[in-house]
Amino acid sequence: MPYPAYLDQIGRLGPDAVIVADPGIFMMARSINPGIPIHVSTQANITNVAGAGFWKDMGAARINTAREITLSEIPKSLKKSRIEVESFVHGAMCISYSDAPAEQLHGQNGTAKPGKVLSIPAGGSMRLSKN
Numbered sequence: 001m002p003y004p005a006y007l008d009q010i011g012r013l014g015p016d017a018v019i020v021a022d023p024g025i026f027m028m029a030r031s032i033n034p035g036i037p038i039h040v041s042t043q044a045n046i047t048n049v050a051g052a053g054f055w056k057d058m059g060a061a062r063i064n065t066a067r068e069i070t071l072s073e074i075p076k077s078l079k080k081s082r083i084e085v086e087s088f089v090h091g092a093m094c095i096s097y098s099d100a101p102a103e104q105l106h107g108q109n110g111t112a113k114p115g116k117v118l119s120i121p122a123g124g125s126m127r128l129s130k131n
Contacts, residue, residue, distance in 0.1 A: 037061035052081030
């Protein structure tokens with residue numbers, strides 16, 4: 001289904017908001033469903049006040065910070081953005097590069113295999129080789 005038709009179908013369902021990461025989809029969603037708030041996904045990799053401000057200026061109602069941002073960085077850098085901020089806070093995190101979990105890329109010549117996610121316990125660590 002083409003994106004405009006899909007966004008129209010979502011709009012007819014009457015969601016509280018939609019979550020997007022891609023600027024093009026964001027603009028389509030805003031145009032097709034102007035009354036539905038748009039939240040920006042953690043996959044947009046927002047790590048600072050400039051990124052938060054960009055999405056606020058685009059019309060976002062809320063941003064989800066990048067997975068890599070620490071709890072102490074949120075009030076320091078994002079408080080000035082004057083946009084609603086949401087962050088994932090849990091005991092494990094998914095480390096990804098271009099939305100492909102790191103484990104999928106490691107040791108597979110950069111080819112991801114679906115269904116595998118590397119989970120790191122809170123306080124844990126992981127080392128990836130450069131290959």
